[in-house]
Amino acid sequence: MKALMMTQYGDVNTSLAFQTVAKPQISNNQVLIKTHAASINPIDYKVLRGDMKAFSKLTFPAGIGRDVSGVVAEIGSNVKGLAIGDEVFSRVAEPYAGTLAEYAVSDADHIVKKPNNLSHEEAASIPLVGLTAYQALIDIAKLQSGEKVLIHAGSGGLGTVAIQLAKSLGAFVATTTSTANVDLVKRIGADQVIDYKTENYLNEVKDFDVVFDTLGGNYTADAFKVIKMGGRVVSVSGELDGQTTKNLGLSFFIRGLLALKARKVTKAAEQKKALYRFVLMSPNGQQLSALADLYVANTITPVIDSVYKFDNSVEAFNSLVKGRAKGKIVINFVD
Missing domain, CATH: 3.90.180.10 (Medium-chain alcohol dehydrogenases, catalytic domain)
Known part of the structure; x- marks a missing residue:
C-alpha cells in the first residue's frame, strides 16, 4: 500500500x-x-x-x-x-x-x-482535537454550567472544538484570536472575543474559573493572572506537571529536570491555590462516541x-x- x-x-x-x-x-x-x-x-x-x-x-x-x-x-x-x-x-x-x-x-x-x-x-x-478538548475541559477542569473559561487560539483546530464543547456545558466562553477570525469564533459560540492584534487579553478577563492554554510559553504562567483563587489551568503546550511525568514513566532524574523547568508555573499555581495540569490525550472510544452524539445533534459542527x-x-x-x-x-x- x-x-x-x-x-x-x-x-x-x-x-x-x-x-x-x-x-x-x-x-x-x-x-x-x-x-x-x-x-x-x-x-x-x-x-x-x-x-x-x-x-x-x-x-x-x-x-x-x-x-x-x-x-x-x-x-x-x-x-x-x-x-x-x-x-x-x-x-x-x-x-x-x-x-x-x-x-x-x-x-x-x-x-x-x-x-x-x-x-x-x-x-x-x-478525534484528536475532540478528545483533547473533552479530556481537558470535562475530565480535568471539570467545567460546570455558569463557569467562565478562557480558551486561547479559538480559531484553530482545537480551539473551534473546545469553544463549542464548553458552550454545550453551559459555560461562558472567552477566546483569543486574530482580527480575521473574530466572526468565525463568534459564529461558533464565543461570548467574549479578544482580538490579540488590538487588545491585551490580560486587561480583558479576570476571575475566570478555567483557562485552557493551547499556546504554551508565557501564556501558561500568565493564565494564573486571570483565574480566580482556586481556579484551574489546563494546558496542551505548557510545562509538564508532576502527575503527567509520573504517568509517562519518566526516570526520577528526568522528572527532576522537568520539575525545575516548571518552577515558574508551579509557583504561580501555588499562589492561586490552583490546579495546573498538562493534557496527555488518550484514545477513548466511549468519549469519542459521546462527542459523535454532539455532532449528530449539531451541538458541535x-x-x-x-x-x-x-x-x-x-x-x-x-x-x-x-x-x-x-x-x-x-x-x-x-x-
Missing part, C-alpha cells in the same frame, strides 16, 4: 516521503480501516522534528498521522459490534500512528461508527480549513506548520 512515511527526524520537506509498504496486520482485538480521510495535527510535525525523542524514539521509516475515517476492511476475531463495510472513525493509539496511508489499524475500543450526517472529511477532523488530496500531503503539512489554519486541515484519499 502507499503511505506517507517519516524517513528521519527533521522538517516537513526533507523528512517525509511516499513509500510502498506492507498492508498492516491486525490482532484479534483490532480493526483494519480502508482510509477515506485523515486529518493532521501539530503533534505530527512535533514528533517529526524530534520534540518527543526524550519520551519515545522512533525507528525509521515510521508512519505519520493519528486521525482516520474510513470503511472497515478486516475485523479481529474478538471484535464485536462492527462489520466489514461499516463507516467508522478513530484516533488510533500511538503504536499504530500512520493514518496517512491507504489502510490504518485501530484497536476496536477506540473506534466509533461515523454519524450519517458527517462526511469522512468531517469525521476525520474530530466541524470547522475545516482546507482539504488536500493524499498526494499533496506534504503541502498540507507546510500549511499546518504556518499555524494559521481556521479549523482542521484534512487529507482526502478517495476523490
Whole structure:
C-alpha cells in the first residue's frame, strides 16, 4: 500500500516521503480501516522534528498521522459490534500512528461508527482535537454550567472544538484570536472575543474559573493572572506537571529536570491555590462516541480549513506548520 512515511527526524520537506509498504496486520482485538480521510495535527510535525525523542524514539521509516475515517476492511476475531463495510472513525493509539496511508489499524475500543450526517472529511477532523478538548475541559477542569473559561487560539483546530464543547456545558466562553477570525469564533459560540492584534487579553478577563492554554510559553504562567483563587489551568503546550511525568514513566532524574523547568508555573499555581495540569490525550472510544452524539445533534459542527488530496500531503503539512489554519486541515484519499 502507499503511505506517507517519516524517513528521519527533521522538517516537513526533507523528512517525509511516499513509500510502498506492507498492508498492516491486525490482532484479534483490532480493526483494519480502508482510509477515506485523515486529518493532521501539530503533534505530527512535533514528533517529526524530534520534540518527543526524550519520551519515545522512533525507528525509521515510521508512519505519520493519528486521525482516520474510513470503511472497515478486516475485523479481529474478538471484535464485536462492527462489520466489514461499516463507516467508522478513530484516533488510533500511538503504536499504530500512520493514518496517512491507504489502510490504518485501530484497536476496536477506540473506534466509533461515523454519524450519517458527517462526511469522512468531517469525521476525520474530530478525534484528536475532540478528545483533547473533552479530556481537558470535562475530565480535568471539570467545567460546570455558569463557569467562565478562557480558551486561547479559538480559531484553530482545537480551539473551534473546545469553544463549542464548553458552550454545550453551559459555560461562558472567552477566546483569543486574530482580527480575521473574530466572526468565525463568534459564529461558533464565543461570548467574549479578544482580538490579540488590538487588545491585551490580560486587561480583558479576570476571575475566570478555567483557562485552557493551547499556546504554551508565557501564556501558561500568565493564565494564573486571570483565574480566580482556586481556579484551574489546563494546558496542551505548557510545562509538564508532576502527575503527567509520573504517568509517562519518566526516570526520577528526568522528572527532576522537568520539575525545575516548571518552577515558574508551579509557583504561580501555588499562589492561586490552583490546579495546573498538562493534557496527555488518550484514545477513548466511549468519549469519542459521546462527542459523535454532539455532532449528530449539531451541538458541535466541524470547522475545516482546507482539504488536500493524499498526494499533496506534504503541502498540507507546510500549511499546518504556518499555524494559521481556521479549523482542521484534512487529507482526502478517495476523490
